[in-house]
Amino acid sequence: MVFDFELRCAITAELGLIRDLVRLHGRHSGLPGHRLEELVLAVNEAVTNVLDHGGGAGTVTARNTGGRIVVEVLDVADRLTHDHLAAAVVDPAGARGYGLWLIQHLCDGVELERTDSGSLLRLHVQMAPTASGHASHPDQRTNRRMQRA
Secondary structure, three states, rough: OOOOEEEEOOOOOOOHHHHHHHHHHHHOOOOHHHHHHHHHHHHHHHHHHHHOOOOOOOEEEEOOOOOOEEEEEEOOOOOOOOOHHHOOOOOOOOOOOOOHHHHHHOEEEEEEEEOOOOEEEEEEEEOOOOOOOOOOOHHHHHOOOOOOO
16 A cells, blocks of 8 residues: 655754655655665755754655655754855865755755745655656756745
8 A cells, every 4th residue: 555645854963864764755755766865865965954054953844746756954043045055066175065065966956945934945856767767967957946925
């Protein structure tokens, strides 16, 4: 018996547990191997950013929505901005600072919404591969950024 379910968990320092829960949700939803691991890594980076640079608290919510998995990472401190996403680059000399760049390259779409509850980072990963065998090539992925009206 297959049924859809929504994953919702609090952000804590237990990153291994959060990765396991996201992996379980993605596997149950039918996300293929390498795409599943890309999603898990992207969520790990987003949660790490909440712990290291945000308020240290929030939620992770994952759902399967019509051929894609959408994971929302809410930082209750509301510190993540569109400028942070736009400025995300890789500094070869740096030991840190790859998270937002990596998220945007692993996911098929990334949205940021500033809400009354905090900064809501929405990660989209396509379920089905295209004719090339991949959900999309990183250079072809669309990173959309939304502002709260």
